[in-house]
Every structure is written in C-alpha cells, then in structure tokens.
Amino acid sequence: MDLNLSDEQRLLRESAERFIVESYDADHRRRMANDPQGFSPDVWKQFAELGWLALPIPEAYDGLGGGAVDIGILMEAFGRGLVSEPYIATVVLGAGLVEKCGSEQQRRAILPKVGDGSLKLAFAHSERVARFDLSNVATVANKTVQGWRLSGNKIAVLDGHAADEIIVSAHVHDHQGPSGRIGLFLVPAQTPSLVMSDFARLGGGRACNIELSDVHLTEDARLGGGEDTLPAIEWAIDRAMAALGAEAVGIMQTLLDATLEYTKIRKQFGRPLSANQVIKHRLADMAIQCDESRSMALRAALKADAEPVERARAASGAKAKIGKCARFVGEQSIQLHGGMGVTNELEVGAYFQRLVAFDTLFGGSAHHYRRHAELGRATVPA
Template sequence: MDLTLSDEQRLLRESVDRFVTETFTAEHRKRSANEPLGFSPAIWKQFAGLGWLALPIGEAHGGLGGGAIEIGILMEAFGRGLVTEPYLSTVVIGAALVGACGTGAQKQAILPDVAEGALTLAFAHSERAARFDLGHVETTATRSADGWRLNGNKTAVLDGAAAKQIIVSARIVNANGASGKLCLFLVPADAPGLRVRDYARLGGGRGCNLDLNDVALPADALLGDGSDALPAIEAVVDRAMAALGAEAVGIMQTLLDTTLEYTRIRKQFGRPLSANQVIRHRLADMAMQVDEGRSMALRAALMADAEPVARSRAASGAKAKIGKCARFVAEQSVQLHGAMGVTEELDIGSYFKRLLAFETLFGGSAHHYRRHAALSGRLQA
C-alpha cells in the first residue's frame, strides 16, 4: 500500500503547519483562554478563508470533498498548536451529520454556511447514564400540533455555548407512549426551554451541559426523513475518533520534540541529560510510542469509509492504543522536565491536560478495548 501523501496533501500539511506555528503561540493561547467562546472568531474566519472549513464538505454544497486523511493532516497540526477552535464539533461532527442525515433542503441551508464560517454547530448526544453507549438515549421527542417537543438532559457537549445550531439526539415517543426511533433534531441556540450550562474544558476549549425542558421545535427541525440515525451517529463518531487520534499524535510529537531539546541543553554534573543512557532509553521509548500512535491514527483514517464493523474496529483500536501511548509520552515528558513540567511557565502541562481530555472523549481505553473485542467477535462470526 502506497502511504505517500499526494502533492495536494503535502501542500495542505505545509500550509497548516506554517499557519499554526505562526499563529498559535503561547501568548495566543493565553488570550484565547479569556475569550467568552473559548476561541477567536477572527481565527475561525481565517480557517474559512483558507478552505479548511469546507475541506470535508461535498462539492455540491460549497465544499472541497476532502476525506479522513486530509482531516487527519489538519488535526495533527491543530494538536501541535493546542488549537481550541470548534473544528471537531462543527466540521468533523456537525457538518458530517447534516451531510449523512439531512434532506436536500437542509444540506443546502446549512453546509454552505458552515464552509463560509458563518455557522457553528454542536452535537448533543452524551447522557449521564449512557456510559459511552451511543445507542443509549433517554431524551424524548414528542409530536405536537405544530412540530416537536424535546425533553431531556445532555452532558459534555463540545463547544455547545458557541454553536448557533445544536444537533440533539432524541427518541421519538410513539402514540402508545413507547420510545421509538433515535432521531436528530436541529435546535437553535436561543430556543425557549433550552438551558446551556457552560464550562471550561480540561486542556483548553469549552463544553457545556444542556437541559431541554419542553423545547418547542417546528416540524422541519427533524434532521432528515425520520429514519433511525444510530448508524450515521456511529459512523461520524468513528471518524471523529480518527481525527482526535491525529490531534493526539500532534501533541505527542510536540512533547517528544520539546523533551529532546530540553535534555540536550539541560546539564547535570557537567554534561547534558541526554548523555545519560537511561534518559536515552526513555526518549527512545517515547519516540516508539509516538510512531505507534501515528500508525494507529492513520489506519483509522484509512478505514473511515470501510464497512461498519471494520471501520468501528479500526476506530476503537486506535482510540484505545493512542490513549495508552499518549499517557506514556505525557508522563515521561513531565518527569524528564523535572519540577518545571507541572508549572505554568512551560506548555508541557497544557499538552498533558489536553491528552487527559482526549482519553475520556467518546470513551477511554478500557471501553474501546471491550468494544474492539466485541466487534472482533462479530467479524469472526
């Protein structure tokens, strides 16, 4: 298999690397932490001008028709810069759900605005009792005379407070009161009855919890034709995990590079730390973990369009393996920097926190080891 990047992909990597290096400095990250939305709207507009928001959107709706490999190139660079802009929530997840489930009119109304940077999205799916089970949804949608009524609670909604439209998953309540299909609904951020409880996320960015108390929506708020949305949700979340894996690889590579440089210049007993054989072994182990993580992220991206079982198996395998690699690299980096590794003077702590957040998004390593094993059993059967 030829894994060489195409000319277009190399140009994309060079441009995003250059932009992230020049823009996302330590000073920029400090300013972004004080932004009400958790990111810079001006930078978001620049993303649109560079074509990054349009990258995975279909050409029929103002996009560029890129795939998971191109998203991985972007996300790896975003990891190196600790980017907090809502790319994952709006483009990788939100726009993909609209593209997979929406009607022609809904796609035409939403996707061009996402590509232009005029519309931000969020996906409200996780619930407290779900424990990362994508099919466990207790939020309900009841038909009303003029549309729908939504009731329930959602947790850990990425960039929910910054979204103009929130895609909410809910079970349709049948006439007999029983829960039916799992469907998606477009909920405006200012919908009456919607309560948003915003908070800062570990490692940068913001999340929120949602309370939906008899939220009234029009009939066309239903995303798509009312078919069961679970297969589309699973596919989009698998793609999101591949993208997150690439972001984690970018963070791990930065930690490795920073630690290598530090051990070369930090002297102890008259010689650099890197001259110590034990330190060299630890650095070599870090490099190996970074390469293993990169391989797993690439595999998940390559399998993003495979049949469901193989796709999900690759995504869960990547999430589980990269989670272990990330923790090892982060802990080694902090230890080799000594006491400074946990101070605000260095970025090491910020990268460490982002990797801890990565571990919990969409389920930790233990959850995905179990999911991978279950999927492997289905594959063998």
C-alpha cells in the first residue's frame, strides 16, 4: 500500500500549515479563549474561501469530493494552532449526516451552503444517561398532523450555540415502521421551544446543552425517509473520531517540538537539560508516542469507508491508543517544562487541556478498548 501523499494532499498540508502560522498566533488563541462566541467569523470565511469547508462535500453539491485522509491532513494542522472554529460540528458531523441520510432535495439545499460558509450545523445526540452508548436515545419524536413534535434533552452539543440548524436524534413514534428506530431531524436554532445553555469547553471552543420541550417541526424536517439512522450516526462518529485523532497528533507534535526546544535552552548546573541522558530518553519516548498516534490516526482515516465492523474497530483502536499516548506526551511536556508548564505565560497548558478533552470526547480510552474487543469477538466464527 502506498501511503505517500499525493501532490494535491501535499499542497493542502503546506497551505494549512502556512495559514496556521500566519493567522493563529498566541494572541489570537488568547482572544478566542475569552471570546463568548468561541471562534472568529472572519476566519470561518477564510476557511470557505480556501475550500476547506467544501473539502469532503461531493462535487455534485459544489464540493471538492475529498476523503477522510484529506480531512486528517487539515485537522493535524488545526491541532498545531488549537483551532476553535466549528469544523467538526459543521463539516464532518453535520454535512456528513446530511450527505448520508438526507433526501436529494435536502442535500441540494444544505450542502452547498455549508461549503460556502453561509450555514453552520451541529449534531445533538449525546444524553446524560447514555454513557457513550450511541443506541441509547431517550428523546422522542411523535408524528402529528402538521409534522413532528420533539421532546427531550441533549448534552455536550459541540458548537451548538453557533449553529444555524441543529440535527437532533430521536426515537420515532409514527405507528408506521418498526419500533426502536432512531430518526434525525433538522431543528432551526431559533425555534421558540428550544432552550440552549452554552459553556466553554476545556482546551478551547464551546458546547451547549439543549432542552426540547414540545418542539413542533414540519413534515420535511426529518432527514431522509423512514429508515433507522443509527448506522449513519455510528459512521459519522467514527469519521469524527478519526479527524479528532489527527488533530490530537498535531497537538502532540507541537508539544514535543516546544519541549525539545525548551530543554535545549534551559540550563541546569551549567548544562542544557537536553544533555541529560534521562531527558533524552523521555524525549525519545514522546517522539515514539507521536509516531504511533500518527499511524493510528491514518489507519482510522483509511478505514473510514470500510465495512462497518472494520471501520469501527479502526476508529475505536485509534481513539483508545491516541488517548493514552496523548496523555503521556502532555504530562511529560508539562513536567519537563517545570513550573512554567502550568502558567499562562506558556501555551503548554492550553495544548494539554485540549488533549484531555480529546480523551473524553465520544468516549475515553477504556470505553473504546471495550468496544474494540467486543467488535473483535463479533468477527470470530462461533
């Protein structure tokens, strides 16, 4: 298998890295950390102009037709800059679900607007008692004469405060198909019966909790037809985990580079820290963890469109492994920086916080070790 990047992918990586260096300095990141919106609308417009918002959207809907590997290249650069724009929520999750589940009319109405930056999406699926079980959905959608009525609560909706439309998952009660089906519904953010409370996420960006109290929707608010959308939700979450794994690799590499540079200039007893054999061993271990994580993130991206079990095993394996490696690299970076590592003067702490948030998002390492093992048993003949 040839794992070398194509010419287009190399250009994408170079342009993304150059943009991050030029636009995402320490001052910009501090402003975003204190901004109530959590991201810059001007930067979002630049994402659209550069074609990054249209990257995974099919060409039939004014997109570029890129794949999960292309998204991973972009996300690794985003990790280096601690980008807080709602890319995962809008492009990877939102647009991905519309492409997978939406009708042709819905795709043509939504996907081009996502690509040009005029429409932002969010995906509301997690609930308080679900504990990362994607099939555990208590929110209900009841069929009415006018359309649908949604009731329930969602938590930790990534960038829901910034979305123009929120894709909400709910158990469908329409007395037509089999019970237990999960449907997806497009809910405008300004819907009167939708109550939203947003909060800052650890490591940058924002999320929100949503309460739906008899939210009335029209008939065409449901994505697609009457099929169960749980397989599509699992597909979208697996792709999001692959993308977030690539972002974590970018963060880890930045921490390694910063720590290596610091140990070269920081002197103790007249010698640089990097001259000590023990410090060299730690830096080598950090580099190994970064390379292992990069390999796992790439594997998850390559398997993003494989058959469901193979795809899910690759995504969970990457999430579990990268989460463990990320914590190791972050902790080593903090320790080797000493007391400076936990001050606001250096950004090491901010990068480490994003890695801690990554380890929990969509399930921690322990959850995905179990999921990986269960999927492995499912493939073994009885």
